[in-house]
Amino acid sequence: MKALGEILAELSKGGFRITRARRSIIEVLLNTHLPLSAEGLLESLERRRVPANKTTVYREITFLKERGIVQEIQFLHERVKRYEVVFGSHHHHLICMGCKRVEDVELEGELEKYEREIMKSKGFKVLNHTLEFMGLCEGCR
Amino acid sequence: MKALGEILAELSKGGFRITRARRSIIEVLLNTHLPLSAEGLLESLERRRVPANKTTVYREITFLKERGIVQEIQFLHERVKRYEVVFGSHHHHLICMGCKRVEDVELEGELEKYEREIMKSKGFKVLNHTLEFMGLCEGCR
DNA sequence: ATATTAATGCAACTTAGTTGCAACAGTCAA
DNA sequence: TTGACTGTTGCAACTAAGTTGCATTAATAT
Numbered sequence: 001m002k003a004l005g006e007i008l009a010e011l012s013k014g015g016f017r018i019t020r021a022r023r024s025i026i027e028v029l030l031n032t033h034l035p036l037s038a039e040g041l042l043e044s045l046e047r048r049r050v051p052a053n054k055t056t057v058y059r060e061i062t063f064l065k066e067r068g069i070v071q072e073i074q075f076l077h078e079r080v081k082r083y084e085v086v087f088g089s090h091h092h093h094l095i096c097m098g099c100k101r102v103e104d105v106e107l108e109g110e111l112e113k114y115e116r117e118i119m120k121s122k123g124f125k126v127l128n129h130t131l132e133f134m135g136l137c138e139g140c141r
Numbered sequence: 142m143k144a145l146g147e148i149l150a151e152l153s154k155g156g157f158r159i160t161r162a163r164r165s166i167i168e169v170l171l172n173t174h175l176p177l178s179a180e181g182l183l184e185s186l187e188r189r190r191v192p193a194n195k196t197t198v199y200r201e202i203t204f205l206k207e208r209g210i211v212q213e214i215q216f217l218h219e220r221v222k223r224y225e226v227v228f229g230s231h232h233h234h235l236i237c238m239g240c241k242r243v244e245d246v247e248l249e250g251e252l253e254k255y256e257r258e259i260m261k262s263k264g265f266k267v268l269n270h271t272l273e274f275m276g277l278c279e280g281c282r
Numbered sequence: 283a284t285a286t287t288a289a290t291g292c293a294a295c296t297t298a299g300t301t302g303c304a305a306c307a308g309t310c311a312a
Numbered sequence: 313t314t315g316a317c318t319g320t321t322g323c324a325a326c327t328a329a330g331t332t333g334c335a336t337t338a339a340t341a342t
Contacts, residue, residue: 138264
C-alpha cells in the first residue's frame with residue numbers, strides 16, 4: 001500500500017492540485033482501510049473539520065478510481081458502493097452477517113487456476129474479478 | 142434447476158396464490174436463465190402481454206428471494222441488481238466488458254479450500270460467497 | 283356463489299449518485 | 313507577492329432504482 005506522500009507527489013506531477021478536500025479524502029481512505037461509502041467518507045470529513053460537498057466527494061472518488069488509487073466495491077447485501085485504497089496485492093472481503101463488520105483476506109494462490117480453466121473451456125479472457133465471502137465472524141458465531 | 146410446475150406446486154401448498162403475474166415472472170426467469178434486472182423483467186412481461194406494475198415486480202422478486210427460488214446478483218459495473226432462478230449447483234458469472242453479455246461458469250472443486258483456510262486463520266465461518274469474473278469473451282478479444 | 287385475504291396498482295416518496303454552471307483557489311512564472 | 317491560468321468546488325436541480333401506504337382487485341377454499 002502506498003503512503004500519502006507518494007500518492008500526492010504522483011498527482012502533483014500529473015498536473016493535478018492538492019486541495020484540502022483531496023488530501024483529506026485520501027487520508028481518510030488510507031486510515032480507515034476498510035471500505036467506506038461516499039456518505040461515510042462525507043461524515044469522516046466533517047469530523048475532521050473539512051466539510052465537503054457530496055458532489056466533490058463523488059467527483060474525487062471518480063478521479064481517484066481513474067488513476068487506480070482507489071477501487072470500488074459492491075457488497076451484495078448493500079445498496080451503496082464502497083471505496084478503498086488499492087493495495088499492492090489484490091485481496092477479498094469477509095462480511096459478517098451478524099455485526100456487519102468487514103475484514104480483509106488475502107488468498108494464497110488466488111484464482112489463477114480458475115482463470116486458466118475459463119480461458120481453456122470458454123475462450124474468455126479474465127481481466128479482473130470480485131470475490132466476497134458472507135458468513136459469521138468469530139465473535140458472532 | 143426446478144421446473145415451473147414444481148415451483149408453483151410448492152407455492153400453492155404454502156397458501157400462496159398463483160396469479161398471472163407470479164406465474165409469468167417465474168416463467169420469464171426460468172426461460173432467460175441469464176440474470177435479468179427488474180426493468181428487464183418488466184419489459185419481458187410486456188412482450189408477453191402480461192403488463193405488470195413495477196411495484197408488483199419488485200414485490201414478487203422479494204417474495205421469490207425469501208423463498209429461495211430466485212437469487213440476487215450485483216455486478217460491479219452496474220447500478221441495478223439482477224435476478225435469476227437458483228440452480229441446483231452454485232455457479233458464477235463471466236461478464237464481457239466488450240459486449241456486456243453474461244455467461245455462466247461452474248467451477249470445479251469450488252472455493253471450499255479457501256473457506257476452510259478462512260475458518261482456520263480467521264475463525265470466520267463462510268456461509269455464502271459471490272464471485273464474478275470480468276473480461277473479454279471469445280468474440281470480443 | 284361467496285367470503286377471505288393475498289396480491290395488485292397508483293402515486294408519492296426515498297436514496298444514491300450525476301450534471302451544468304458560475305465562483306473559487308492551487309500552482310507556476312515573473 | 314502578485315497575477316493569470318485552469319483545475320476544483322458548491323449549489324441546485326435532476327435521474328434512476330427501488331420502496332411504502334392504502335384502497336381496490338382477484339385467487340382460492342368452502
